[in-house]
Amino acid sequence: MPPTTGEGSQKVFPISSLAFLPEYPTQMNKRILPLLAICALAPFGSASGALLIGFHSFTGDTTIQAGGSGTNYLASGFSGFYDPTTGLNKTATGGSSDQTYGNITVDVSTPGTNNGYVSMFAGWFPILELANNSGSTVALDKLLYDGTSSPSATSVTISYRYGTTGGFTDLVTSSLTSTYQSFSQDISSLQLNDGQTIQFRFAGGSGGQLDNLGVTSASPVPEPSAALIAGGLLAVSALRRRRP
Numbered sequence: 493m494p495p496t497t498g499e500g501s502q503k504v505f506p507i508s509s510l511a512f513l514p515e516y517p518t519q520m521n522k523r524i525l526p527l528l529a530i531c532a533l534a535p536f537g538s539a540s541g542a543l544l545i546g547f548h549s550f551t552g553d554t555t556i557q558a559g560g561s562g563t564n565y566l567a568s569g570f571s572g573f574y575d576p577t578t579g580l581n582k583t584a585t586g587g588s589s590d591q592t593y594g595n596i597t598v599d600v601s602t603p604g605t606n607n608g609y610v611s612m613f614a615g616w617f618p619i620l621e622l623a624n625n626s627g628s629t630v631a632l633d634k635l636l637y638d639g640t641s642s643p644s645a646t647s648v649t650i651s652y653r654y655g656t657t658g659g660f661t662d663l664v665t666s667s668l669t670s671t672y673q674s675f676s677q678d679i680s681s682l683q684l685n686d687g688q689t690i691q692f693r694f695a696g697g698s699g700g701q702l703d704n705l706g707v708t709s710a711s712p713v714p715e716p717s718a719a720l721i722a723g724g725l726l727a728v729s730a731l732r733r734r735r736p
């Protein structure tokens with residue numbers, strides 16, 4: 493029976509297979525080890541990078557999730573908040589029930605099925621803020637959100653700015669319908685330097701509602717374990733290169 497296409501036909505090199513490397517020619521090891529080090533930092537099981545900030549539980553009016561409290565998510569090395577300003581922040585009932593940020597499932601945080609939502613009204617501009625304190629530049633990937641509008645359809649225009657003052661630049665306008673839809677906006681042209689802050693502003697008409705707001709990076713924030721594996725492999729590689 494011929495091999496089928498897809499994952500089953502791909503060769504996999506788990507980290508544990510490093511044991512066979514000493515039997516390979518030295519030149520081969522010099523080439524493979526740095527590649528394996530890079531692979532150790534590659535995303536496992538996630539094609540969409542890493543969730544940096546995720547808001548899905550709106551439990552109060554102005555105190556919600558300052559600094560990522562409650563059940564919402566902030567990646568290590570980042571800070572942020574969702575600021576409803578003077579608008580109404582609905583709680584308890586309603587909200588998107590599909591348990592994804594936009595159309596993406598992340599393994600670090602799962603939105604609930606009935607955990608509240610935020611309503612948007614004309615003249616009210618809630619802001620999602622994200623600040624990078626990780627020590628390195630992060631390439632952003634997607635702005636995720638679920639949105640609906642009731643009782644009548646409206647739209648939401650999302651804008652962004654770096655820092656906390658100055659004008660916003662429009663990013664996208666989405667039409668909201670009477671049922672929740674998942675939205676995923678490409679923001680891969682944006683990056684966040686260490687020490688830098690970005691704000692996303694949501695401006696909608698009467699009846700607009702958002703839930704499951706998230707921002708992902710293009711590549712995962714390295715976990716300490718992955719960083720150690722990569723560092724170890726690079727160190728071994730460097731030692732082998734020094735040998736005559």
Ligand SMILES: [Ca+2]
Nearest residue numbers: 592594638674
């Ligand atoms: Ca969704």
